[in-house]
Amino acid sequence: MFYFDNSATTQPSETVMKVVQEVAINYFANPSSIHFMGEKSKALLNSARQQVAELLDYKESEIYFTSSGTEANNWVFHAVLPALGSLHSERKKVIISSIEHPSITAQIEMIERMGYIVELAPVDEDGVLDLKSLAQLITKDVLILSTMSVNNEVGSIQPLDAIAELLKDFPQIVWHVDGIQSVTTQFENMLNKRIDLLSLSSHKFHSVRGVGILAKRQKVDSEPMLYGGGQEAGLRSSTENLPAIVATAKALRLSKESQEIVKPKLKLYREKICQSLTSQKWQVYAEQTGSEHIICAALEGVPGEVLVHALAEKSVIVSTTSACSSRKHQAHHTLKAMNIPEAISTSAIRISMSHTTTDEDVTALINAIEVVSQKFNK
Amino acid sequence: MFYFDNSATTQPSETVMKVVQEVAINYFANPSSIHFMGEKSKALLNSARQQVAELLDYKESEIYFTSSGTEANNWVFHAVLPALGSLHSERKKVIISSIEHPSITAQIEMIERMGYIVELAPVDEDGVLDLKSLAQLITKDVLILSTMSVNNEVGSIQPLDAIAELLKDFPQIVWHVDGIQSVTTQFENMLNKRIDLLSLSSHKFHSVRGVGILAKRQKVDSEPMLYGGGQEAGLRSSTENLPAIVATAKALRLSKESQEIVKPKLKLYREKICQSLTSQKWQVYAEQTGSEHIICAALEGVPGEVLVHALAEKSVIVSTTSACSSRKHQAHHTLKAMNIPEAISTSAIRISMSHTTTDEDVTALINAIEVVSQKFNK
Numbered sequence: 001m002f003y004f005d006n007s008a009t010t011q012p013s014e015t016v017m018k019v020v021q022e023v024a025i026n027y028f029a030n031p032s033s034i035h036f037m038g039e040k041s042k043a044l045l046n047s048a049r050q051q052v053a054e055l056l057d058y059k060e061s062e063i064y065f066t067s068s069g070t071e072a073n074n075w076v077f078h079a080v081l082p083a084l085g086s087l088h089s090e091r092k093k094v095i096i097s098s099i100e101h102p103s104i105t106a107q108i109e110m111i112e113r114m115g116y117i118v119e120l121a122p123v124d125e126d127g128v129l130d131l132k133s134l135a136q137l138i139t140k141d142v143l144i145l146s147t148m149s150v151n152n153e154v155g156s157i158q159p160l161d162a163i164a165e166l167l168k169d170f171p172q173i174v175w176h177v178d179g180i181q182s183v184t185t186q187f188e189n190m191l192n193k194r195i196d197l198l199s200l201s202s203h204k205f206h207s208v209r210g211v212g213i214l215a216k217r218q219k220v221d222s223e224p225m226l227y228g229g230g231q232e233a234g235l236r237s238s239t240e241n242l243p244a245i246v247a248t249a250k251a252l253r254l255s256k257e258s259q260e261i262v263k264p265k266l267k268l269y270r271e272k273i274c275q276s277l278t279s280q281k282w283q284v285y286a287e288q289t290g291s292e293h294i295i296c297a298a299l300e301g302v303p304g305e306v307l308v309h310a311l312a313e314k315s316v317i318v319s320t321t322s323a324c325s326s327r328k329h330q331a332h333h334t335l336k337a338m339n340i341p342e343a344i345s346t347s348a349i350r351i352s353m354s355h356t357t358t359d360e361d362v363t364a365l366i367n368a369i370e371v372v373s374q375k376f377n378k
Numbered sequence: 379m380f381y382f383d384n385s386a387t388t389q390p391s392e393t394v395m396k397v398v399q400e401v402a403i404n405y406f407a408n409p410s411s412i413h414f415m416g417e418k419s420k421a422l423l424n425s426a427r428q429q430v431a432e433l434l435d436y437k438e439s440e441i442y443f444t445s446s447g448t449e450a451n452n453w454v455f456h457a458v459l460p461a462l463g464s465l466h467s468e469r470k471k472v473i474i475s476s477i478e479h480p481s482i483t484a485q486i487e488m489i490e491r492m493g494y495i496v497e498l499a500p501v502d503e504d505g506v507l508d509l510k511s512l513a514q515l516i517t518k519d520v521l522i523l524s525t526m527s528v529n530n531e532v533g534s535i536q537p538l539d540a541i542a543e544l545l546k547d548f549p550q551i552v553w554h555v556d557g558i559q560s561v562t563t564q565f566e567n568m569l570n571k572r573i574d575l576l577s578l579s580s581h582k583f584h585s586v587r588g589v590g591i592l593a594k595r596q597k598v599d600s601e602p603m604l605y606g607g608g609q610e611a612g613l614r615s616s617t618e619n620l621p622a623i624v625a626t627a628k629a630l631r632l633s634k635e636s637q638e639i640v641k642p643k644l645k646l647y648r649e650k651i652c653q654s655l656t657s658q659k660w661q662v663y664a665e666q667t668g669s670e671h672i673i674c675a676a677l678e679g680v681p682g683e684v685l686v687h688a689l690a691e692k693s694v695i696v697s698t699t700s701a702c703s704s705r706k707h708q709a710h711h712t713l714k715a716m717n718i719p720e721a722i723s724t725s726a727i728r729i730s731m732s733h734t735t736t737d738e739d740v741t742a743l744i745n746a747i748e749v750v751s752q753k754f755n756k
Contacts, residue, residue: 001415008408008416009617017402021395024586030386033697034683035690037379038386067445067588070606070616103606103615110605201617208402209619210445210588227488228448228481237481238448239387239579241587305412312413319411 002316002364006204007152007181007294007352013206015254016247020208023243031240032229045240048249055249055256056198057191058215064232065245066212066225069180069201070103075214075225076146076176076197077107079235081114083221084143084174091172093141097121097129097158098337099151101178105333116143126286127156127338135166144174149182149190153321153334153350155294156286157186164194174220180204183255184354185263185292196220200252202244206354207251210244255355262355266292269353269362276366280373283344285335296335298348302376304332307349310375314368318351380694380742384582385530385559385672385730391584393632394625398586401621409618410607423618426627433627433634434576435569436593442610443623444590444603447558447579448481453592453603454524454554454575455485457613459492461599462521462552469550471519475499475507475536476715477529479556483711494521504667505534505716513544522552527560527568531699531712531728533672534664535564542572552598558582561633562732563641563670574598578630580622584732585629588622633733640733644670647731647740654744658751661722663713674713676726680754682710685727688753692746696729 003011012020023044029037031045046060053060066072081094094111096104098120108118121134129147138145145167148158160177167173176197179190183205190198197220202211216222228237270292274284277297285296299307304320311318321332335345351365381389390398401422407415409423424438431438444450459472472489474482476498486496499512507525516523523545526536538555545551554575557568561583568576575598580589594600606615648670652662655675663674677685682698689696699710713723729743 003415005407005411005413005415008411009406011406012402017399020398020402020586024390024395024398028387028389029383029695033383033386035383035686035695035697037381037383037695067449067619068604068616070604071445073606074604101606102608103604106602106605106608106615203617208398208621209617210622224484226446226448226452226481227484228451228479230480230484237484238446239581239587241445243586244588308413317407317413317415319413 002361004316004318004351004353004361004365006184006354007350008319009203010206010354011356012208013251016207016251019247019250020243023246027242031242032231041242044246045242048246051249052213052252055252056215057193059218061233062216062218064214064216064236065240066214066236067210067241068212069199069204070212071225072199072201072212072214073101073103073178074107075222076144077111079223079225080174080197080220081111081116081144083223085114085116087221088143091141091143092117093139093143094118095121095137095142095145097123097147099123099127099153099334100146100148101152101180104146104178121147123156123337125338126289127151127154127334128289129158129163131159131162131166134163138166138170138173140170140172142170142173144176146176146178149177149179150186150291150294151334152181153332154286154296154338155290157189157289157291160189160192160195164192167194181291181294183252185259185266187256187259202248202251205251205255207248208244210241211248258355263292266353266357269357270295272362273351273365276369280369281377282373285338285340293353295351296348297351298344299373299376300344300347302347304347304349307347307372310372311368314364314371316365316368318349320349380739382694382696382729382731382739382743384562384732385728386697387581388584388732389734390586391629394585394629397625397628398621401624405620409620410609419620422624423620426624429627430591430630433630434593437596439611440594440596442592442594442614443618444592444614445588445619446590447577447582448590449603450577450579450590450592451479451481451556452485453600454522455489457601457603458552458575458598459489459494459522461601463492463494465599466521469519469521470495471517471521472496473499473515473520473523475501475525477501477505477712478524478526479530479558482524482556501534501715503716504664505529505532505712506667507536507541509537509540509544512541516544516548516551518548518550520548520551522554524554524556527555527557528564528669528672529712530559531710532664532674532716533668535567535667535669538567538570538573542570545572559669559672561630563637563644565634565637580626580629583629583633585626586622588619589626636733641670644731644735647735648673650740651729651743654747658747659755660751663716663718671731673729674726675729676722677751677754678722678725680725682725682727685725685750688750689746692742692749694743694746696727698727
């Protein structure tokens with residue numbers, strides 16, 4: 001199997017699975033228990049939190065573990081927005097970039113029902129936020145601005161440093177960044193100090209499912225996301241998923257440390273794959289500006305699903321849009337925001353890599369692209 | 379180590395860890411992906427859901443996986459209550475039993491802020507819901523009634539069949555049961571067909587952390603608990619935690635199947651332990667009416683924390699109240715509802731067992747109780 005769907009999910013590494021096993025068995029006591037087994041679990045939890053804090057350059061007390069990236073993204077509008085809204089009742093606007101993941105966009109209706117006005121920030125033809133338009137949307141009425149670090153469908157890298165500049169005169173605006181697709185090759189891009197809230201998801205960087213991270217600056221208020229025993233400083237009650245949290249801290253460290261090796265490797269792979277696609281008459285999106293690990297391309301006239309299945313017959317695993325949208329046969333959300341006509345965007349696929357991607361995988365992919373393209377280009 | 383804190387959390391079984399490992403590595407693809415690896419994951423998810431549905435006697439489409447018991451309990455008031463409230467704006471009351479877990483009681487303030495009136499249903503001296511009082515609270519203004527199957531602090535078994543009788547003339551009241559402490563020995567008690575919503579938590583029955591179950595009858599409306607990619611029939615978006623879900627379905631089956639062996643075994647253990655406690659001048663609560671696996675007892679004049687640490691010195695692990703309350707040094711919530719004076723309830727500990735509890739554990743516990751009691755009874 002040649003797996004190119006790493007943006008949907010990655011395979012947990014052996015190292016991660018060993019940590020899960022070790023912690024699940026030997027540190028199984030509840031970190032909230034006051035006996036020494038509980039204290040041992042609590043200490044391990046604290047050290048995982050400290051490790052994540054250092055990797056992301058936040059304070060330990062600013063790291064909150066959730067159950068998923070979706071939950072972290074929901075936290076922003078379910079719990080932070082009401083807290084801000086009650087402090088600043090005169091501010092009624094929320095800005096969301098037009099290429100966000102469904103875990104953000106599916107909340108828009110709810111945000112509007114809560115009485116806020118949602119404005120969508122447009123992107124250019126490469127899927128990069130249009131800074132001029134964004135500058136016009138940023139006013140003192142805005143409570144939250146929500147953008148991405150790396151887009152999940154076309155891989156476009158968002159200009160976070162430039163956005164931070166735009167926000168210089170608006171310290172009161174809470175800026176959320178969805179960094180979920182940023183870990184593999186664009187770790188640095190999500191570390192801008194102006195970012196107030198950052199979401200991550202364990203299973204996108206070879207950890208096990210079941211852990212999201214919300215890094216939240218101390219100054220940002222929040223209501224509880226889940227009510228109960230008072231875990232996560234009272235904001236997200238639930239017995240902590242210690243084995244998965246410890247494994248995730250480790251996987252995050254490995255991702256950050258390997259960045260400088262993985263980036264150039266995947267950049268070369270990406271160039272080779274894009275070259276092959278272009279030579280076979282595919283349209284490649286964000287070719288020059290995209291992140292090293294994601295390629296989005298379309299073969300006009302052939303539905304994305306047909307392409308996915310044709311490549312799968314050659315044991316090459318790619319996806320249409322994001323996994324979270326693919327079963328719903330939704331139009332390609334990001335390409336739509338990039339003004340790509342539906343006639344061609346429905347023919348798009350996503351090829352997504354990771355540090356586990358090998359020369360052999362890439363050769364198999366390029367061969368499969370050739371065979372499939374020739375079949376449909378006839 | 380002699381572990382008697384199984385109501386706080388249980389050690390994942392070897393069988394469960396093997397399932398986690400196997401699924402995490404071999405079924406790692408995202409169940410939402412349309413390629414055949416995704417389809418394979420999706421099929422496994424469906425079969426786990428089917429298995430849980432059969433074990434709990436619900437339809438497959440009525441089983442929702444969350445990240446924890448706390449999340450399942452939050453779902454009731456975060457997502458079901460608003461949906462009911464907008465359908466039945468004339469009904470404004472919620473009844474909650476006075477001995478619920480913090481994951482229910484911590485929501486009360488939020489429920490009241492939403493504009494509802496919360497009434498607490500009292501319990502008798504054994505921690506069992508007082509049916510006469512409950513009957514008086516049940517009126518046609520009530521939207522939701524939330525009770526437990528087995529109390530987490532004293533082990534009292536709630537009379538769910540009798541409550542179902544009380545609800546006979548009120549089919550419109552949605553009845554939620556927290557079954558989280560019921561799996562070990564009181565599986566049957568939570569299966570009453572009148573129950574509309576049932577919460578469970580994976581790590582209370584030897585599965586890994588990270589899975590809660592909300593069984594929800596089809597007729598009960600709900601808003602989404604998490605917004606995003608539309609997983610869990612659109613009500614709880616998030617990439618499904620497949621390894622932990624499959625392991626949890628298996629652990630639930632093993633718990634149900636072993637019930638008839640575990641119940642009498644733990645009943646005998648409980649009798650022996652209670653006898654020892656009583657002979658050492660401890661006050662035992664719900665002694666005759668409690669669940670087989672939980673014992674709550676107090677040694678007057680000695681703080682619960684001191685007892686926990688004294689027993690831990692003999693390698694015997696017990697807890698004060700629920701793990702979720704213990705670090706907060708809260709008064710014993712259930713004993714308070716049972717009208718036990720604080721002078722003695724602060725001296726209470728909880729001893730909680732599981733099918734893994736052995737003769738050797740019980741002997742060690744009884745010896746340690748003897749030593750510790752004699753020290754403090756001097």
